[in-house]
Amino acid sequence: xxxxxxxxxxxxxxxxxxxxxxxxxxxxxxxxxxxxxxxxxxxxxxxxxxxxxxxxxxxxxxxxxxxxxxxxxxxxxxxxxxxxxxxxxxxxxxxxxxxxxxxxxxxxxxxxxxxxxxxxxxxxxxxxxxxxxxxxxxxxxxxxxxxxxxxxxxxxxxxxxxxxxxxxxxxxxxxxxxxxxxxxxxxxxxxxxxxxxxxxxxxxxxxxxxxxxxxxxxxxxxxxxxxxxxxxxxxxxxxxxxxxxxxxxxxxxxxxxxxxxxxxxxxxxxxxxxxxxxxxxxxxxxxxxxxxxxxxxxxxxxxxxxxxxxxxxxxxxxxxxxxxxxxxxxxxxxxxxxxxxxxxxxxxxxxxxxxxxxxxxxxxxxxxxxxxxxxxxxxxxxxxxxxxxxxxxxxx
Numbered sequence: 001x002x003x004x005x006x007x008x009x010x011x012x013x014x015x016x017x018x019x020x021x022x023x024x025x026x027x028x029x030x031x032x033x034x035x036x037x038x039x040x041x042x043x044x045x046x047x048x049x050x051x052x053x054x055x056x057x058x059x060x061x062x063x064x065x066x067x068x069x070x071x072x073x074x075x076x077x078x079x080x081x082x083x084x085x086x087x088x089x090x091x092x093x094x095x096x097x098x099x100x101x102x103x104x105x106x107x108x109x110x111x112x113x114x115x116x117x118x119x120x121x122x123x124x125x126x127x128x129x130x131x132x133x134x135x136x137x138x139x140x141x142x143x144x145x146x147x148x149x150x151x152x153x154x155x156x157x158x159x160x161x162x163x164x165x166x167x168x169x170x171x172x173x174x175x176x177x178x179x180x181x182x183x184x185x186x187x188x189x190x191x192x193x194x195x196x197x198x199x200x201x202x203x204x205x206x207x208x209x210x211x212x213x214x215x216x217x218x219x220x221x222x223x224x225x226x227x228x229x230x231x232x233x234x235x236x237x238x239x240x241x242x243x244x245x246x247x248x249x250x251x252x253x254x255x256x257x258x259x260x261x262x263x264x265x266x267x268x269x270x271x272x273x274x275x276x277x278x279x280x281x282x283x284x285x286x287x288x289x290x291x292x293x294x295x296x297x298x299x300x301x302x303x304x305x306x307x308x309x310x311x312x313x314x315x316x317x318x319x320x321x322x323x324x325x326x327x328x329x330x331x332x333x334x335x336x337x338x339x340x341x342x343x344x345x346x347x348x349x350x351x352x353x354x355x356x357x358x359x360x361x362x363x364x365x366x367x368x369x370x371x372x373x374x375x376x377x378x379x380x381x382x383x384x385x386x387x388x389x390x391x392x393x394x395x396x
Contacts, residue, residue, distance in 0.1 A: 052123030057085025090351025240318030
């Protein structure tokens with residue numbers, strides 16, 4: 001098992017990261033970053049909300065459990081060379097759009113650092129405040145933090161420039177997975193899921209998301225990007241937990257909730273917001289389909305393994321032991337080359353996978369024909385690409 005380098009404190013290592021990687025990322029932007037910080041994206045702020053698929057390290061600074069933290073080795077090993085709090089061996093999807101948008105809670109942040117965007121996401125967070133309550137920063141609290149940033153921008157820039165920054169910004173969301181997984185992970189009979197129908201439970205999740213989006217719209221936000229929820233029964237941890245006898249993805253219960261969420265988000269919630277809110281523009285990234293294509297046809301995406309995680313224990317490395325600091329106090333296994341894997345740990349993806357998906361959402365190209373099925377869409381981003389959103393004119 002790997003041991004952390006104790007010669008530097010986590011805070012000092014993170015400070016050094018910001019100095020070193022910010023400089024080097026500019027040099028490597030053409031090869032490694034989809035959006036870049038070049039002339040085309042200058043002035044467009046990027047505000048990020050949600051869960052561990054997007055959390056850049058906010059949970060490093062809250063009183064929580066190691067289940068909701070990734071600030072220990074081997075996380076971060078392939079790009080940063082030490083853990084940053086991201087649930088990956090390296091970067092997350094937003095890091096390939098605009099590099100190193102700071103976590104809201106990162107010490108030393110000031111309004112100048114936040115002018116190009118802020119990451120509010122929190123691993124374990126849900127749209128419902130009850131989801132892992134007390135251990136995470138729920139979506140409503142993330143909204144409150146965004147409002148604090150909005151006030152700071154007004155004090156720093158003045159109302160006119162602040163309004164232009166907010167209205168021109170892009171707002172990214174990944175939310176819902178924890179709302180649907182938490183009842184099964186905690187086996188809690190008090191969960192709202194066990195006191196409501198699946199349809200009603202999904203409606204509550206989407207209603208909370210909708211309320212937050214409308215609040216940001218009320219602040220002036222007009223451009224939004226949403227990741228839908230993956231087929232949760234295909235994640236290595238959930239496959240192991242749900243114990244499907246045929247060894248395939250678990251298609252019932254938690255996966256059914258995800259499918260219902262995705263269907264309503266794409267056909268009801270987002271089209272309704274577009275009709276009701278003047279100037280509302282959005283991109284919906286079909287994260288579920290993108291992930292499934294890589295699971296079933298990894299070689300088409302330059303991967304060798306689409307089901308087993310790189311880091312963990314047990315079948316599919318589905319026991320969430322990566323790093324050895326969680327509730328499973330076991331030695332853990334780490335693959336030799338994470339770039340060949342889709343999954344980094346029992347729930348999350350590799351730097352390589354996120355890089356590929358960033359390209360898909362920024363300016364998509366048709367997928368390999370062998371990955372297209374009758375039940376999967378050809379286009380997995382729409383109606384706007386992320387590139388189009390970053391350059392879209394604002395109409396109030």
